[in-house]
Amino acid sequence: MYAIVDIETTGGKYNEEGVTEIAIYKFDGHKVVDQFTSLVNPERPIQPFVVNLTGINNEMLRNAPKFYEVAKRIVEITTDCTIVAHNAKFDYRIMRLEFRRLGYEFQRQSICTVELSKKLIPNMPSYSLGKLVKNLGIPLTDRHRASGDALATVKLFKLLLQKDSQKEIITHSVRSNPKIHLDTKLIRIIDELPSSTGVYYMHNEEGDVIYIGKSKNIKKRINQHFTSDNHKSKKIQKEVYTVTYENTGNELLALLKENEEIKKNKPKYNRALKKDIFSYALYQSKDKKGYLQFKIGKASPDKENITTFTNSAQAKSTMERIVEEFELCQKHTGLHKTSGSCFNYSIKECYGACVGEESVEDYNQRARQVIDKYSYENKNMLVIDRGRDVDEKSVILIEDGKFCGMGYFNLNYQMNNIDMIKNIITPMKNNRDSQHIIQSYLRKNKPFKIIEF
Template sequence: MRFAVVDIETTGGFPSQHGITEIAIVLYNGSEVEGIYETLVNPHQPIPPFVIGMTGITNAMVEAAPSFHEVAPQIYNLLKNRVFVAHNVNFDFSFVKHHLKEAGFELQTPKLCTIRLSRKVFPGFPKYGLGHLCRQLNIEIENRHRAGGDAKATAKVLDLVLQNNGERLVKEMLQKENREQLMPPNLPGHYIQSLPDSPGVYYFHNKLGKVIYVGKAKNIKKRVVSHFTGLDLSKKRQDFLREIYEISYTECPTEFIAILFESIEIKRLWPAFNKSQKKFEQLWAIYQFEDNRGYLRLAIDKKHKNAQPVQAFSLLADAHRELWKLVREFELHPALCFLDKTIPNEWPDSKIHNEQVKKALHYIASEKASYIIKESNTAILIEKGKFVGMGPIDHLEMAEPSAPAYIAAVKEAVTPYAENEVIKSMLRKYLERYPHRVVRIVE
C-alpha cells in the first residue's frame, strides 16, 4: 500500500477563504520512506500575526516562494494513486483538494486520518493531537508547526500503527462503506456505530452537552452519516462540524411521527444550527367579512393579534393554496376572494354566493373535530381541531370511540405537546392524503 503523508500550514481555517503557506509530502510504502517533498507557498494574502507566531512563517519568507498554481502539477503527481494521510485529515485534504481544483486538477484519492487510527491502536491516551501523541509514543518532532517536521512525525505515527497490527484496521477504514474518516474531528466513532436504522429524531451536542442541531430521519444512522459526506468547504459547514462532540437520538415508530417530533423539539430547544422552523408563527390567515354590498368575502391577510381568523398559516403559499381549494370546491368567485383582480362583467347573486361561503366555512369548522391519527402503535390526538399530543395506544380499543370517556383515555395515554403552525400544516396535508387512517371521535 502506498501512502502520501501530508501536512500543510495555512493563513486560516477555511479553504475557500485562506491560502496555503507551506506543504510537505512524505512518500511512504508501508515499510520505508521513499521520498520527501517540501516547499513554502506564496498565499497571495497576508499571514495573520497569530499564525506567524505559531509557525514562524512570515510574509517575507513566502514573498519569493512559488504560488500554489506553480507547484500544483508536481503536488498532484505525488498524491495521485496514493492514500492521502494526515493528522486530522479532513482539514489538510479539504485545503489541498480545493486549491488543486482551482489550479485545474481534480484530486480523487482515498484518505486516512492518523488521529482516528491512533485512538483505536493506542487507546487510553488523554489527548491525540500530534504533539501530545508523539510525546506518548516517544516520537521526536523536529521543527514543530512546520509542514516538514509535522509530516515526518505523522509518517512515524503511521509506521507505528502498522507495526502494531494496524494494517487490518487501515484496510477497514479505507473500505468504501466505512465513512468514519468523514466524521467531525471531535466526534468519537462509537456514536455513529451505535445509531439505529429506524425512524426517529437525532440530536447533535457541543462539548458542553448542549443541543446545537435537531433532525429527523426515516433511517437515523443513514441520515446522520449523510451530514458528514461530501466536501462542503464553506466556513459555515466547517464551524458546524467542529461543534459536534456527541450524538443522541429518540426512536419513533414511523417517519411521520419523527417529522412531528422534530418540529416539537426544534421549538423546545431552539438549536443554534437549525434555521428552518425558527421564525414567528401564524404569519398569514384567511379572514371572513361582509362588504358594503352584502357579499360574504374571504381574504388573505397577515395574522393580526386581536383578530379571529378562519384559518392560520405559517406560509403565504399555504394560505393561497387553501383558499383556491375552497374556491374550486364551493364554486366561489375568485374576485370575491381577492384571488382575481380583474373586474368581472357580471357579479354572482349575493344570496347564492353567501350560501356557498357558509358551506365553505362549515367545511372548515368540520375539520376542527376531534379525531385520532393512528400511525403504527402510536396515536396522534387532535381535539376540536387542535393538536394535543401523541403516544402509544396499544391497550385502547379503537372500535366506536365515544366521548368524553374515550377522549379522556386517549389523553391519559398520549404525551401532551405544544401545537405550532408547522405541525398544523403537516396534519392538514396528512388528512388530505390519508383520510382512511383517521379515526373520528364521536362527541
C-alpha cells in the first residue's frame, strides 16, 4: 500500500518551514482507496515568492487547522504504507519535521518518483513534475497546489509501476509489509484479488516472484491454483506469501506482458520457455506461371513467414477462412492437392486460377490482400484497444514491422505525436513469440482501432 503525498510550505530557511497545505492519496497500486486534503495554518508567515507560486496566502490560512489538529489523520492514512512523492526527500523531511515539533517520531519507507522516473523513463528533457507529466500525456490541474500535484503523482506512479518490468517496486513493497499468519493466508489472498483481466505475480516471503500468469479473471484463476492438488500447485501453495497483479484492460496486453516478464524474471515455477509458443506458419511463394501460392508448414526461424499458428488445426481452419473470405483457389493455398482443377472450381466457387482461367494479375491482387491483412512486416502502426478504466485506451506500437511496446493514454489527452507515444509505452522486446501473440490475437479479435502511419 502506498501513501502518495504532496506538501506546500511557507518557504524560508532549511528546517524552519511550515506546512500550508497537504494532500495524501492512499493507493493500492491500482486505485485510490482513501484520501485526505487540507489547508494547514503554519503559524508563521508565507514567503512572498511562495504566495506567487501557489496562490496560498496568509489570510486563506487564518482559520485553517493547525498541524497538530490533522496529525492523527495523517498517521492513520499512512500506517503500513510507503510514502511516495515527487522529490520525496523534501516532502518526507517536512512531515518528519512537523511531527518532531509535536514530540512524535514519524517513520515510513519512502519512494521518490523523480529517481524512479530517471531510471524507468530515461532521457526526458525535464523531470520536474509539470514538464514530465506533460511529456507523458498525464493531465495536471491546479499546479503547485497539493491536491493537483498529488493526483498527477498518482497517475505518474501508476505508469512507473507498469514500466517496472523487473518488479523491483512491488518486491520492495512485499518485503516491507507486516507478516501474516499462514492459516488465513490463501483465503486472504483470494479475497483481495479482482475478477478482471490482467497479469498476476506470486511472491514468496522474501518478495521474490516465483510464478507469473495471465487470466481474463484473476480471482478465478488464483482460486484454481490454490485448490488444485497437482504437484506444482501444492509446492506453490506452500511457498506463496502474497499475490500482486496488474490490470491490463484487455487480453492482448496481458498475453504480451506475461510473455515478456516470464522471460525477463524467470520465475522458478514457470516452465522455461525453451520452445516457441507456436509450431506452424503460413508461407508464400510463386509457381511457374506467377500465381501467388500459400502453404502451411512447420515454423522455422530461418524462413520468412506471413503469420504463425499454435498448431496445425488452427492453421488449417484459418486457411479455410482465408480461401472463403478472399475467394482464393484451394489448389494455390495447399488445401486441395491436385494436378487439375480444385474442388471449389467444380462448384463454381473458384474463378479458375487452378486451370489458368483467371489472370495472374486478378488472382494475385486478392492474394496480396491476405499478406497485407495477416502480416505487419515493414508496417508502422498503432493498435488501440480498451484500457483499464472507462476514460483510458491501451496502445501497442509497431515500427518497421517490429513490436516496440505497450502503454495507456487518457482519452482527455490527445496523442498527437509519435514521440509522446514512445514516452508512455513500456518498451518490450520484439521476438517471434510477441509477433505470434499479436498476429494470432488480431486474427481472432477486432481491436477498437488500428492506425497506420
